[in-house]
Amino acid sequence: MVKNTGQNQADTLRTGHVGVVMGSKSDWPVMSAVCQTFKMLRIPHKAEIVSAHRTPDKMFAYAETAESRGLVAIIAGAGGAAHLPGMIAAKTIVPVFGVPIESKSLKGLDSLLSIAQMPKGIPVASFAIGEPGAINAALFVAAILARQDEKVAKRLHKFRTSQRVKVSSIKLPRSIWPKARKPQP
Template sequence: MPDVLILVGSESDKPRIEPAFDVLSKAGVSYEFHVSSAHRQPEQTAKLVSGARGQGFKVVIAGAGLSAALAGFAASLTDLPVIGVPFATGPLNGLDALLATAQVPSGVPVATVGIDNVKNAALLAIRILKA
């Protein structure tokens, strides 16, 4: 079973998250990747995330741009660690996504890495798995 569930909100985000695949693979960490939007497919996303622990996942990485609700949405549905990756998209070049990912409400923990810093997200997931 994969250890890390990786989610992005749009098919166009896949090239942005792919460097994380390499980092995880080189470390021998298994992962599963899905495109599932908190806005456009909330039911599908909720099903993926709420069932993640039962599927054997131990960490969730969620990457999104613009309003970037995906990481917070995921964290509200699971007790697994969630790592949010804001993507540099739109007129604010990722600042909006960074703020949305980092400023989730109290009680909905999301570890947030820098804008487009998918390698750090993967490295953090590896550290969590080793802890």
């Protein structure tokens, strides 16, 4: 499965695009949030399945050619053993951002620890488990890209403003307010 999303947009980054990889199709429901966020911010990206265990040669080739293909960052989602982000980081100097995918047995804690506990010298930025982590990984990469791309910066500011407006406009129904209690003598 290869998803070309954002590649044909008129707005392209001066420096390249972002790779979005996952270990299997079952990771797509979470990792699609990365692509949706990039689409909203008009950040060029390409998503594909690259398994650390089932297609190791493809994974090594992906990582080893990342820089020459113009990737400016790689967001890698993985569940269970979650070796994908770390193995890609071991084979490239392109920054790697790891998204732990929830697993059946340990609810993603195993994935989070696998991604976070990298040996010194092979950094992987780790995010929250599941969709919140996927969205935050995309926003984190966008914030870095915004330092060099004014158009991305403007879109990111607009997104942040919309978040503030959305939260500020929330009104709680009076029925859930706590009732005032009379002081006890």
